[in-house]
Amino acid sequence: MHELVSWGRVRLLGEAGVQAGNDATTPAVKITVLGSGYVGLVAAAGFADAGHQVQCIDIDVARVEKLRRGEVPFFEPGLREVMSRAIRGGRLTFGTEINAGHRASEVYFIAVGTPPLADGSADVSAVYAAAKTIREVAEAPAVVGIKSTVPVGTCDAVQAIVDEGARVPLRVASIPEFLKEGTALADFMKPDRIILGVADGEAERVLRDLYRPLQLSSERILVMDRCSSELSKYAANAMLASRISFMNELSRLCDAIGADIHAIRRAVGSDRRIGPQFLYAGPGFGGSCFPKDVSALAYQARQAGVPLEVVEAAGRANEAQRVYVRDRALSMLGGEVAGKVVAVWGVAFKAETDDVRETPALPLIRALVEKGAEVHIHDPEAADNFVRSYGLPVRCFENEYEAATGADLLVVMTEWRHLRNPDFPRLRTLMRTPNLFDARNIWTTFELGKSGFRYLGVGTRST
Ligand SMILES: NC(=O)c1ccc[n+]([C@@H]2O[C@H](COP(=O)([O-])OP(=O)(O)OC[C@H]3O[C@@H](n4cnc5c(N)ncnc54)[C@H](O)[C@@H]3O)[C@@H](O)[C@H]2O)c1
Incomplete structure (x- = not known):
């Protein structure tokens, strides 16, 4: 390794436009x-x-x-x-x-x-x-x-x-x-x-x-030290992923035994030792970080002879959740998928991004296409990325209501704000069959059964 001889600061004051936010004692770097x-x-x-x-x-x-x-x-x-x-x-x-x-x-x-x-x-x-x-x-x-x-x-x-x-x-x-x-x-x-x-x-x-x-x-x-710093990043992501997977597993139990994951979340999250964040059940985590970081940490731990059982389980539970959500959505079509029109609102792995890496929308849309459904997608930012990345034959719509027109099932996969309070009566007239599957549990507070919809969420009471 080189010995440090000099760490002379590169003083940039005087060069065009470099001073903003700094003064003479903290020159721009x-x-x-x-x-x-x-x-x-x-x-x-x-x-x-x-x-x-x-x-x-x-x-x-x-x-x-x-x-x-x-x-x-x-x-x-x-x-x-x-x-x-x-x-x-x-x-x-x-x-x-x-x-x-x-x-x-x-x-x-x-x-x-x-x-x-x-x-x-x-x-x-x-x-x-x-x-x-x-x-x-x-x-x-x-x-x-x-x-x-x-x-x-x-x-x-x-x-x-x-x-x-x-x-x-x-x-x-x-x-x-x-x-x-x-x-x-x-x-x-x-x-x-x-x-x-x-x-x-x-x-x-x-x-x-x-x-x-x-x-x-x-x-x-x-x-x-450098090693602890490297591990800190994986530890933080694995901890967050574990919280999500924990709640996702509980949501499946809720569906099986009739409890409500929202009530569980509030009950658990109001404990100050736990806190309310990252306790939302949904379609499973995606994106370019959690899935790969969970698997990379698990891999390194196995190589080191110290398998991390909790981290491994968080990854497995996530895979199971993606399958669960896919099958729960498909179940609303009553076993007849070919020829059905399915609208998917949101293909980004989460709201406020156009990132579709490991998006939970993919397993669902892939299954729908393979089984012969006509898939309409709407996403304000990520639709082009989705088509470019996965090459699936879907139709893209700028407008969410146009995407839902003639649909036998509407699935919300990404919690974009403009999708949280749709005009349900309008949807009811536009859709061919009034089936709603809410993979993000954003519509649980609406009494959708009374408006003539069949509604399923994840771990919430269905109507
Ligand atoms: N995306 C996130 O939210 C996030 C958050 C925290 C940490 N990270 C981590 O940060 C890293 C980058 O993530 P990202 O999402 O920004 O990746 P990205 O894939 O969006 O961007 C990586 C960029 O690096 C470029 N690149 C590849 N090799 C290069 C080279 N030799 N020289 C210069 N450029 C090169 C690529 O062309 C690409 O544009 C990853 O390790 C990721 O896990 C990502």
């Missing part, structure tokens, strides 16, 4: 972010908005062209405005390569994808590739912060990669990201905590300076 997905782009825009000087690079040429035009390549509320402001202020640029100025970055962030491999482990090859890029270009001592969610030991492996042949000392740190799609900017700007997994005090000092503008109201930094 020159940052390069590798990866412009949900995590990388939010971090790049967020740090630039906090006054730092940021270049965000990606290997996806088309994506970079979009970004250069000021377009956000995915849906994330508020991101375009913050990004545009930073671009106009000269604090944020994009490229497919690290530009000459940013080869002297003080901090590099790796925010590339870590998708699941067939055996459930995390594919960290993009992280290693990004580390090699940094090693080749870095011209000044820097911290390499890994924001991607990576198995324990990845920071050590990346340290070994950058130590081999870099011209300057590079200190690898684990800085896991806890943002949620849909509220990513707010989560980034006001995080519950900032975890710094570091192997030395210099890296900690640089990172504390970097995060200073995001800590004006209170100190949120937790410093720990």
Whole structure:
């Protein structure tokens, strides 16, 4: 490993537009972010908005062209405005390569994808590739912060990669990201905590300076070793996934024995030791994080000879919930699926995102298509992504009522706000058969049976 000779600060005051949010005692930090997905782009825009000087690079040429035009390549509320402001202020640029100025970055962030491999482990090859890029270009001592969610030991492996042949000392740190799609900017700007997994005090000092503008109201930094930091991210996601799976299993029991999952949620969640969050039963968790992180953590634990029974069960319960919800929806068609028209409201894995990775809508829609149903989908942001990603023969509708016209079954799979209070009398006249399946339990408070609908939720009393 290189000895740290000098950590001379790159003072940017005086360069165009770099001062915002900083004063002479906390000069802007020159940052390069590798990866412009949900995590990388939010971090790049967020740090630039906090006054730092940021270049965000990606290997996806088309994506970079979009970004250069000021377009956000995915849906994330508020991101375009913050990004545009930073671009106009000269604090944020994009490229497919690290530009000459940013080869002297003080901090590099790796925010590339870590998708699941067939055996459930995390594919960290993009992280290693990004580390090699940094090693080749870095011209000044820097911290390499890994924001991607990576198995324990990845920071050590990346340290070994950058130590081999870099011209300057590079200190690898684990800085896991806890943002949620849909509220990513707010989560980034006001995080519950900032975890710094570091192997030395210099890296900690640089990172504390970097995060200073995001800590004006209170100190949120937790410093720990790199392995604990890497594991913290998986532990948090697995804990949240376990809560969801626990409630989902209970919802199935509720359906079987006639209890109401809403009542259970309120009863359990009002206990201050438990708290009300992440206790909603539904179609099972999806997205690009929980499913893969649960399986990657379980995989690493098995490899270490310490299988995590609770985590494994959370993953299995989620699979079971997806199947349960699919079959419960299909059951409303009375065994005759071919030729039926089914409207699906919402295909994003959750509201306020266009992300359809591991969306719970997929198993249902795939089954409907395979069994010969005509599927109409409506989603305000994710319909195109869904069709592009899965290539299923569905019809897309901008308007939710048009999607439901002539339907024998309407299924709500994503809890978008505009779907929470539909015009039920209108739906009743538009649909061919008045079957509603509410996989998010957003309509349980309406007395739908009295309006002539057959209504099923998940773990709630049916009408
Ligand atoms: N999406 C979330 O909500 C979220 C939240 C917390 C943590 N994470 C973690 O953060 C990481 C990134 O997630 P994401 O959702 O932003 O991923 P993403 O798939 O949306 O984006 C990754 C981007 O990295 C680019 N890339 C790949 N290799 C590269 C390289 N060598 N150099 C530069 N760019 C490269 C890809 O082209 C892509 O644009 C993952 O490990 C994920 O688990 C995601």
